[in-house]
Amino acid sequence: MRNEHRWGIGRVVLSEFETRGTVMTAPPALMPGSRRMVIYADGAFSPLDAKTGVCLVRFVPDEVVAVIDSTRAPSTVEEALGFGGAIPIVPSLEKALRFRPNSLVIGMAPKGGMLPGGAYDVIKRSIENGLHIISGMHQFLGDDSILSSMARDNGVLIWDVRKVPRDLGVSSGMGCSSCSVVMTVGSDCNSGKMTAALEIFSGLVAAGIDASFAATGQTGIMITGRGICIDRVVSDFIGGATETLVRESCRGKDVVLLEGQGSILHPGYIGVTMGMIGGALPHAFILCHQPTRKVIRKFTIKIPPLDRLIELYENAIAGIKGIPVIAIALNTFDMNDGDALKEIESARATTGLPVDDPVRFGTDVIVGAVKDFLGRSE
């Protein structure tokens, strides 16, 4: 694990945690840097079913003290995921308490964002044990009268990460003229848009580029401490919320890495994807794709070949503007090195674009593509 490097992300972003306009920030006690989180992902601690928990382990491993998953305990995160080191997987909250957590994170991200069964009782016992609660569910835990009164009595916070600013509006249609906006888009949900954006952001900063990362989902906001959960805003304001976030993130920067949501191929989420594109009016896309996924997850829609997918995104808002795809981030977590290299080479040959898996092989190739694009845009 490149913990030092990962921590770099937290430090770079930490300077931006103050409340700014209408972007949400973490409560002071739960700002990145000093948390001791236990991740609740009972029966679900895998990259697809516990995206939130797995990404916290990937990006802020030093803040994760344990994972609760009775179906995988006793074990370690390394054994379950192939990374994450010795972070223990334990069967229960009681076993996790010995690692002195200060907060419990709901680590699953189920479709629709409703609390998984069994979690409610664990949350109550966590509050009784003095843990803050961090949740990205659509169902706000702070609105639950029992939990909120328990939290008051025990002096802990409930951070509903999906809560959005009150004063949003319709976008201006002007986009951002003071810096370049590069947005990650995907062939599906869970295809690696947030991970790629964070990795590339980190790579750009390491290369001396003045970049920022704009978190648009609950996991990115938990990791960086700020952002707007776009899939939670009133649908009239998808564009306006995205525009606000981009503008707040771009101040004094050369480039904003905007975390995309959903997919142009997903019947349920295409509105969020397209609304974000309309609001951000990004200058370029980075396309994220998991090569082994042939069909939209939990649906029957086929994922087309990459060149067709690029065409769809480049023309996504063709009535407003064209947006180039400048690189492809493949998510090869379920392949071996040899097969991953073959997929990367094949995608490069088919599309003529820079292609890499930024998690497996580093961000040099895609950071290079972004730098080239910034050079051309000047």
Next chain:
Amino acid sequence: MRNEHRWGIGRVVLSEFETRGTVMTAPPALMPGSRRMVIYADGAFSPLDAKTGVCLVRFVPDEVVAVIDSTRAPSTVEEALGFGGAIPIVPSLEKALRFRPNSLVIGMAPKGGMLPGGAYDVIKRSIENGLHIISGMHQFLGDDSILSSMARDNGVLIWDVRKVPRDLGVSSGMGCSSCSVVMTVGSDCNSGKMTAALEIFSGLVAAGIDASFAATGQTGIMITGRGICIDRVVSDFIGGATETLVRESCRGKDVVLLEGQGSILHPGYIGVTMGMIGGALPHAFILCHQPTRKVIRKFTIKIPPLDRLIELYENAIAGIKGIPVIAIALNTFDMNDGDALKEIESARATTGLPVDDPVRFGTDVIVGAVKDFLGRSE
């Protein structure tokens, strides 16, 4: 005015007012048929600035007793709009009270849906005078503690038409297999999508087709008494809410006329437009356009030629499915008959599709196109 015909719409829809699943319905006291509404549109009673008020006058004129607009009073709706008959335009609430209204409607639909200045005081005085309040603002009047306590004291209702069901979810991606879904889409907001859908629905019913109308905006819900205000739902659930509404509207019907929202050309609203298309997975589109509008209203984006606009919509969700545009409804309210006919002929020649203005020249042409499409789909 074809009042008898207009009233037909109310009667056809009235049978469906019972609460069904997660579709919102009007409170009993404000169901279409027996209302006596005064429309508040001070300084704004025109088709573009008071869409809600103007459409109520068009579709349920017998339920509108007066319009408040101090900049146009004293006058009649006929003088202001060219239709609407002798409905008086008065300068104040006090002048309107002589027409024995039972409710006040906020008749403007400003961008962003916030209450226009001056309206708050008129609402308070309306409540004191025993009027129910009907509002389609994003800002819920029932959440205002002063207004809600006044409403309780005076025994009146506040109907926030934009309130949406609580139990929405993500769409299934299956669309509707039991009937045909025909959705109106537009070159811009305020381009006539709701009006065209209601007129065509009415024309289909008159032609003996078992059709229903699915209202997706505040005005359509006020007119018909049921629907879901899609631009108000949490953005993750745009598709799910649309799917629910379509399925509830199609029971036992041959065709659902689905009112579209926003436009594929509008940076701020494209997310709602696309999310609805993904959720409804409609079988066909009817394209609505105002020929004199060359640029998106209040923005700088040019509206392309009709054949290009058709191409954009037919490929809107090309990664999921193609959707044919089967007819064009032109909104020629600001043209004379001769120019309107020329525009219709020109659009027909350019696109090869059936084209008409269903308000000015009736719905025969477009109803014929829908019947042909239903025949081909069987």
